Amino acid sequence: xxxxxxxxxxxxxxxxxxxxxxxxxxxxxxxxxxxxxxxxxxxxxxxxxxxxxxxxxxxxxxxxxxxxxxxxxxxxxxxxxxxxxxxxxxxxxxxxxxxxxxxxxxxxxxxxxxxxxxxxxxxxxxxxxxxxxxxxxxxxxxxxxxxxxxxxxxxxxxxxxxxxxxxxxxxxxxxxxxxxxxxxxxxxxxxxxxxxxxxxxxxxxxxxxxxxxxxxxxxxxxxxxxxxxxxxxxxxxxxxxxxxxxxxxxxxxxxxxxxxxxxxxxxxxxxxxxxxxxxxxxxxxxxxxxxxxxxxxxxxxxxxxxxxxxxxxxxxxxxxxxxxxxxxxxxxxxxxxxxxxxxxxxxxxxxxxxxxxxxxxxxxxxxxxxxxxxxxxxxxxxxxxxxxxxxxxxxxxxxxxxxxxxxxxxxxxxxxxxxxxxxxxxxxxxxxxxxxxxxxxxxxxxxxxxxxxxxxxxxxxxxxxxxxxxxxxxxxxxxxxxxxxxxxxxxxxxxxxxxxxxxxxxxxxxxxxxxxxxxxxxxxxxxxxxxxxxxxxxxxxxxxxxxxxxxxxxxxxxxxxxxxxxxxxxxxxxxxxxxxxxxxxxxxxxxxxxxxxxxxxxxxxxxxxxxxx
Numbered sequence: 001x002x003x004x005x006x007x008x009x010x011x012x013x014x015x016x017x018x019x020x021x022x023x024x025x026x027x028x029x030x031x032x033x034x035x036x037x038x039x040x041x042x043x044x045x046x047x048x049x050x051x052x053x054x055x056x057x058x059x060x061x062x063x064x065x066x067x068x069x070x071x072x073x074x075x076x077x078x079x080x081x082x083x084x085x086x087x088x089x090x091x092x093x094x095x096x097x098x099x100x101x102x103x104x105x106x107x108x109x110x111x112x113x114x115x116x117x118x119x120x121x122x123x124x125x126x127x128x129x130x131x132x133x134x135x136x137x138x139x140x141x142x143x144x145x146x147x148x149x150x151x152x153x154x155x156x157x158x159x160x161x162x163x164x165x166x167x168x169x170x171x172x173x174x175x176x177x178x179x180x181x182x183x184x185x186x187x188x189x190x191x192x193x194x195x196x197x198x199x200x201x202x203x204x205x206x207x208x209x210x211x212x213x214x215x216x217x218x219x220x221x222x223x224x225x226x227x228x229x230x231x232x233x234x235x236x237x238x239x240x241x242x243x244x245x246x247x248x249x250x251x252x253x254x255x256x257x258x259x260x261x262x263x264x265x266x267x268x269x270x271x272x273x274x275x276x277x278x279x280x281x282x283x284x285x286x287x288x289x290x291x292x293x294x295x296x297x298x299x300x301x302x303x304x305x306x307x308x309x310x311x312x313x314x315x316x317x318x319x320x321x322x323x324x325x326x327x328x329x330x331x332x333x334x335x336x337x338x339x340x341x342x343x344x345x346x347x348x349x350x351x352x353x354x355x356x357x358x359x360x361x362x363x364x365x366x367x368x369x370x371x372x373x374x375x376x377x378x379x380x381x382x383x384x385x386x387x388x389x390x391x392x393x394x395x396x397x398x399x400x401x402x403x404x405x406x407x408x409x410x411x412x413x414x415x416x417x418x419x420x421x422x423x424x425x426x427x428x429x430x431x432x433x434x435x436x437x438x439x440x441x442x443x444x445x446x447x448x449x450x451x452x453x454x455x456x457x458x459x460x461x462x463x464x465x466x467x468x469x470x471x472x473x474x475x476x477x478x479x480x481x482x483x484x485x486x487x488x489x490x491x492x493x494x495x496x497x498x499x500x501x502x503x504x505x506x507x508x509x510x511x512x513x514x515x516x517x518x519x520x521x522x523x524x525x526x527x528x529x530x531x532x533x534x535x536x537x538x539x540x541x542x543x544x545x546x547x548x549x550x551x552x553x554x555x556x557x558x559x560x561x562x563x564x565x566x567x568x569x570x571x572x573x574x575x576x577x578x579x580x581x582x583x584x585x586x587x588x589x590x591x592x593x594x595x596x597x598x599x600x601x602x603x604x605x606x607x608x609x610x611x612x613x
Contacts (some may be wrong), residue, residue, distance in 0.1 A: 001150070001157045006106065008032040009172075009419040010412070011147055011162040013113040017043025017054065017401045018385035018408030019168030020095060021071045025412030025445070027104035031419055033412075034106045035099065036113055036149050042095040044170065046401055047539075048088035049209050050306040052251075053539035056402025057338025057365050061535030061547055064366045065482060066338055066365055068402045070447045071409050073578055076536045077553065081576045082537065085549035091538050108151065108158065113169070115148035116178040118378070136314070139179035143379045147174060164415040166382040168408060171262050172311035175383060180375040181314040186392040194321040194343060196360060196393045204346040206396070208305035210263070211257045212275040214246050214282060214296050221297040223285040228271075230279030232287075240355040246284050246293065248540035252356035253277050254308075254348030261310045263510055275304050276349060308344075308386070308399060315389030316426065317371035324362055324394055329451045330369035332429045334410040334442060337363035337403040337451050341396045367450050368398065370435075373411050374425035381444035382415055382425060384408040402537075406447065413442060444613065446481065446527065446579045454479035458521060458612040462513035462592075468501035470604070473511055481527045481609040497529065497608035503596065509605040518588035521612035523581055524562065526594070529555040529606035530578040552576035554601025563593040575601060 008031075015037025023035040045052040046288045054076075058066040067073060075098060083090045099107055120142040144165050149158040166469050167174040172182060184202035189195065237243070239313045241252050253276050256269035266531035281298055322328065323339060340359035345351035372389040375381040383389075384407045386399040395404070417438050418428055428434055443454045461475045467474035480496035530536075539545055552558065553576070562570040564586045572580065592612075596605035 001155050002008070003157045003159060006034055006158055006160045006161045008034045008106070008160065010031050010034075010164045010166060011036065011160050012166045012168055012412070013147070014044070014168035014170060014172040014235040014385065015039070015109075015290055016168060016170060016215050017046055017072070017405040019044075019166070020099060021405045021408035022166050022168055022384055022412035022415070023105055024071055024098060024102055024410040026416045027102040029413055029416035030104070030417070031416035032104055034108065034162065035106045036111045036160075038110070038112045040110055041092045043092060044401075045306045047095075048092050050302055051088055051213070051300075051540060052306050052401070053541065053544055054402050054405070054537045055339060055400040056406075057336060058535060059339060060544065061533070063338055063365070065089050065484065065511045065532045067532050067536060068406045069578070070406065070445055072402055072405045073446070073530065077530060077577055079538055080536060080548070080550050086538055086540065086545060088538070091473045098328040108149065110153045111151040111158070113147055113149045114177070116144050116174060117146045118142040118144050118178050119496055136183045137179070137181060139181055139377050141379065142179060144178050144381060155603070163419045164380045164382060166384060166411050166415060166574065167313070167387060167536060168383065168385045170307060170310065172313060172383070172387040174385070175313050175375065175378070175381055176311065178378050178381060182240050182311045183314065184311055192318070192320045192322075192391055194391060194393045195479050196321055196343065197391070205261055205310060205392075205555075206220045206308035206344050207254040207256045207348040208261060208269055208273060208307045209251055209253045210270075210277045210302045210305055211251070211253070212249055212277050212301040213299045214249070214281070215299045217295050217297055220294045223282060223298065225282035229275045229282055232279055232283040232368050238352055240357075241349070243290065244286060245542065246281075246296065247542050248395040250280060252349060253280065254344060254356065255350065257309070257344070257346035257348060261307055265305060265307065270305050274301075277301055308394065309392075310316040311387055312392075313383050313387055313389055314376050315372045315374055316376050316429070317369050317389060319368060319372045319388070319390035319398065320345055321391065321393045324366045324397055325360075327364045327366050330367050330371075332370040332435055333367035333371045333451055334373065334414065334439070335406045336365045336448060337368060337398050338362060339397045339400045339403060341393060343393070345394045352443040362397070365450055368407060370410070370414060370425065370429055373414070374409060379424050379426065382411045384411040407447070409447060410442060413445065414438065417441065426491060435449045444525070448482065458519050459513055459610050461519065462515050464511065464513055466498060466500060466511040467509045470499040470501065471495045475496045475605050476511060476610045477513070479611075481610070482532065483529070497606060500596070500605040502603035503599070503605060508595050508597050510593050511607060511610070512591065512593040513590065513610065514591050516518040518590050519612070520587060521584050521589055522591070523613045524584055524592075525609070525611040525613065526580045526582070526607065528557045528575070528578055528580070529608055531555045552600035554599070555606050556600045557596050557605060558605065559596070559598045561597070563595065564589055564592050
């Protein structure tokens, strides 16, 4: 081994969607970042290695208008535009490209974080034996001084000294090595008063899945299952495990929650899931119950289990069922969720008399506090993803990847903010002035905080006129960058932007801001409509894909010009993103005009927000 020492502001361990968003957000905010990923590709459960589609608060589009914004929306729009044929290797490329485009990120692929050095206030007790299924480990307060990572492929060891650390590994490897307090298993009803919890606590978790994809050919394709594949019949596939299609199968291939999802993952759990997946394909092809499958061939099968649950760290706040169902307000809200409380039987597919999931649907999206994203006993340790501070019941909602990604972006921005202002996460939460400033910084980065309104920016001082408008054009500067939609019908309930009348061929539409006295705007933030009433995610599922629009979203402004006091400042052609930020050079501005010359499909210009800073 050759040893290298790296120094940074933030070490992100884990390159799933939470880790990617944490790393990019921190890097764009000026922090030096090292991103360590134990696989050759990024994306975790969303990558080509596992191929789970990214779900979130919009509940497959059923909660209208609540797609996650910020980096998650940016990445989804990029993929929709560049990858309309839903090619998973190209998705891997897009994620990789997003990371390596940031000069502040040092990316270490095929690298495992295997240790941490920690300064403690007192004597550190021995770490728990790894094979123990500990429910909770109470470690002393401490601070990580360095982490050790190993890349076996190149025989390199890295000693990474960072101001802050973010465990986005899912299993919580970095936090475990540092002695951060955590839990494994299901809490009792009595512990937090959760009605959906077990009568008694136990160490069971949600299981894991191996997915497969198939494609139709123009000729019959036989299939011979290996001898160790499971055998299935209708009696084993009851209660919600119907086979209505097989191009993407089957999320309910779940197993292993009664075992140790860390220690048994690469052996017992993977082998059994492999046998279950191949056995189900054998059932489709050879049982005689699905004659229409004759021309279908197995196209891909995962070799890595898609894991749902293992360790959950303990922060200053443990998110509970009540936080979600009652939509409780947290003064330090930094992200939101909205997926149902989605509990599964711990034995998965072997629980033949139980449904594969039992959802408790939430009336509204809920806020997640920053206190659920950092350790209660390791002062410089953040976490994001499925290992955040939540009970098993609350975790059943927060675990979906778009929610994990939104939390990851908040963590990345929090780490950069703390590094810039020499704060610990705990001190950031405790300082009301810093916390308020930080939350406004999140909103400025197009993240949504359901209970935190945006403060006025300079554009709210302007008198606003437009070439035409379906509603008062002043809605483009009211600080709300989402339209409010009726959840059931999807119809527009309240507009918060500017919608022009139709753009005739050869004509333009414009919106203009006039200021009573000259103002300086260093950054102009434009937010465009991207069809938030629809689901948007990469998926092998025909059902999910057919509900989406690929390519540039038709509502989005495509070509536009920004004029400052009559002079052209910026011209953009071919836009397909929601959020565009432009640096302006003018020292004093009295009149700013946005001219829209084309959209990606709809007949009118749609601008959700114009903000100046």
